[in-house]
Amino acid sequence: MLETTAIKFREDFEHEVARCIDNHETLKVNRDKGENLIVIGEADWRAIEEALYLNRIPGLVESIHEAAGEPLSEGTRLEDIDW
Secondary structure: OEEEEHHHHHHOHHHHHHHHHHOOOOEEEEOOOOOOEEEOOHHHHHHHHHHHHHHOOOOHHHHHHHHHHOOHHHOOOHHHOOO
């Protein structure tokens, strides 16, 4: 995680925001008083939200781990699924 001060963040706002978005970096902005701030790009935040949502579905993570361990030859072809 990148880190900067609130003063430096204000001075170079556009550059810092572009760096977070373009490089998928998270930036911690340290403040003298009060709680610090975390800056993250929208796409990265949406990915985090999706991961949190999927982790709330009972058994989903375990099912994914089990499937990842199976050889592809044991899987079901999409054409064979009765949708």
